[in-house]
Amino acid sequence: MPLERRTTVLTDPSSYDHEGRAGYPTRSIGSILADLADEDPRIMAGSADLTWSTFLADFPARHPDRFIQAGIAERNLLGIAAGLASCGAVPYMSTFSAFASMQSLDVIRNDHAYTNLPVRTIGTHTGISMGYFGSSHHAIEDIGALRSIPNLTVVSPADLVATEALIRGTVDLPGPVYFRLGRGASGPDVYETTSEVVFGEPTVVRRGSDILVVASGITVHAARDAADALRADGRLDVTVVDLHTIRPFPAQAVADLAAQHDAVVVVEDHVVDGGLGTSVLTALADLDVGVPAYRHGLHDFAIFGPPTHLYRYYGLDAEGIATVVERVSDRAPRDRTIPLWEEADRSRVLAEQQAADALRKPEITFA
The missing domain is CATH 3.40.50.970 (Thiamin diphosphate (ThDP)-binding fold, Pyr/PP domains)
Structure with a gap:
């Protein structure tokens, strides 16, 4: 039909x-x-x-x-x-x-x-x-x-x-x-061919030397764009790995990648408790890899609003991820505020969005 x-x-x-x-x-x-x-x-x-x-x-x-x-x-x-x-x-x-x-x-x-x-x-x-x-x-x-x-x-x-x-x-x-899946259409493109993605094996999307960013699903493209922006500005050289296979968890592969970097940032469209970041921390502990790791995700139930606005509000877009990665790089582990995407960041994003919304009134037409 x-x-x-x-x-x-x-x-x-x-x-x-x-x-x-x-x-x-x-x-x-x-x-x-x-x-x-x-x-x-x-x-x-x-x-x-x-x-x-x-x-x-x-x-x-x-x-x-x-x-x-x-x-x-x-x-x-x-x-x-x-x-x-x-x-x-x-x-x-x-x-x-x-x-x-x-x-x-x-x-x-x-x-x-x-x-x-x-x-x-x-x-x-x-x-x-x-x-x-x-x-x-x-x-x-x-x-x-x-x-x-x-x-x-x-x-x-x-x-x-x-x-x-x-x-x-x-x-x-x-x-x-x-x-x-992040959305039914799965969001912006990351890969060109299916041969780039192999079940059970993390895919390195960007190769760097300073910070390892671990992402999955809808956060991968944002992490990739954050890494590109940080590299283009000469701020940081960031590796981005797509950890698409969450269970069984590829612990040894993650530990090997983490050991090559100064710190790890796990970005997840999920609460930080029990999610992808928890699996990464467990793997690093089990395999005795002493690299500091930070979980960047949700810490509570989310507010409601258009999805793109929410990802910006919670720092899960490219700009927010780049900000968090820079803060992880700049601060010693004992000096890091948890979370590194702070209330002040959310308040600023909300004020910016409210100001932008006041300047225009979106129209919806029906075909």
């Missing part, structure tokens, strides 16, 4: 719409999975009434008989997936990360991981990328909740190219996989 949908054009360029109403991408999660399904009769897909919002619509258009629409019933969707997997299918079930992980945690634990079934859960719009929908839709605890579950693989692609590489790299992996 053709991909047709009424579109809403948002004329405010400072934000973005989570459903992609400004245009459906020519390449998407749905088309990636549909291509897989062309080759592999085991591949199925499903949604919890979010087929368009999670960019899955290409799949039912091409394989309607292998698609499950569960409605707004995420736990049922993932329970159905377990049943399909027990019968030999490899189901990919997509919904917003907050619903896939936190609302359905017991299903992932008991029905997928305990039974070690090959269910693939695709959680989109993770972290604070749902913006104005607030804490009920923000997935800022999912890494902490999921990384401790036995048998469960957790990956966090940086863009659509990495998403395809990691989906293809895990299609025959025994046991369940959780894909943590």
